[in-house]
Amino acid sequence: MPGVEHRIYRVTPSGHPARLLQITDTHLGERPGTPLLGVDTDRSLRAVLEQSLAAHTGLDALLATGDLADHGSLPAYRRLREYLDPTGVPHFWLPGNHDDRALMASVDPAGELMVNDLRLGRWQVILLDSQVPGEIGGQLGEAQLDLLRRALEAGGREDLHALICLHHHPVPIGCDWLDQQQVSDADALFALLAGFPLARALLWGHVHQPLDRDYRRLRLLATPSTCVQFAPGSPNFQADTLPPGYRWLHLYDDGRLETAVERVHGVHFSVDLQQKGYL
Ligand SMILES: [Fe+2]
Structure with missing residues (x-):
């Protein structure tokens, strides 16, 4: 089993609570x-x-949770940096099924974008890779689960609360076509998390729709895409007309987490609802 390097990156929050933005x-x-x-x-x-x-001013970090490029192309990753770097907010990326991890890393020569344990005051934000190269569905696998365990053990020694991020959804979200793509080893993920009471929440993308649910004392959070939305509850692929969105998160020192999804307003986007897929 190839080990994954545990890469810690520290950001000092500018205030309390720590403030995050997620785009996906x-x-x-x-x-x-x-x-x-x-x-x-x-x-x-x-x-x-x-x-x-x-x-949202005073942001401490921005999380980009996968499918950052539609076809894993280098120009797309370069443009994403061009959009995000000028914001002045430290940003951190993890891959989705549409991404090419090596090309993502190639626009990160300093190794600052693709860390896997962001330390933010009393919190750690763990960024996992659920991509299976060549496949649409997600899986963490032993190496990522081992990384998660090591990161949580290290954070636990400092009494840090943990927010765990990945691309794919670890629970069914109620769309049959998407639920065939959920993290295949989610049982192992939840079994591992059960041993770490400071693990507070899981956060992901992939489903292009919001979710906010409690599950085994964990907060489960999914977030709209910054582009096309998928219709909730649809058995087959179906786009939705809702506008692009994002999620803000406030992380409190006592482990509380406040969060909500917001969508853009005043800008019209015309979605082709007739298409039956997006690959
Ligand atoms: Fe996507």
């Missing part, structure tokens, strides 16, 4: 303005960033 499933094409189901994913990401950063 940006699906940037190789060329700017490439449409996904009729939506210009560069334009929708720019709208999300403009409105979220105006609404």
Whole structure:
């Protein structure tokens, strides 16, 4: 089993609570303005960033939870840096099924984007890789689960609360077509987390729709895409007309977590609802 290097990165929160922004499933094409189901994913990401950063000041970190490029292309990752670097907010990436991990890493020569244990005051944000190369569905596998255990053990020695991030959903969300893609070894994930009472929440992307649910004392959170949305409760692939969105999170020293999803307003995006897939 190849071990995954435990890479800690420390950010000192500018205040209390620590403030995070999550964007996910940006699906940037190789060329700017490439449409996904009729939506210009560069334009929708720019709208999300403009409105979220105006609404949320004092951010300590921005999390980008996978499917950052639509086809794992290097120009897409370069553009994402060009969009995010000027915000001045430290940003951290993990891969989704549409991504190419090596190309993501190639735009991160300093090794600052793809760390897997972000330390933020009394919290650690653990960023996992649920990608299975060549497959749509997710799996953590022994190496990522071992990384998670080591990170939680290290954080636990400092009494840190933990927010665990990944791309794929570890529980069914009620869309049959998406639920075939959920993390295949989620049972092992939850069994591991049961041994770490300071693990507070799981946060993911992939499903292009929000979720906020309690499960075995964990808070489970999913977040809309910055581009196309998927219709909740749909057995087959179905896009939705809701606008692009993002999630803010406030992490309190006592382990409380406040969070909500917000969507862009005042900008029209025309989604092609007739398409039956997006690969
Ligand atoms: Fe996606």
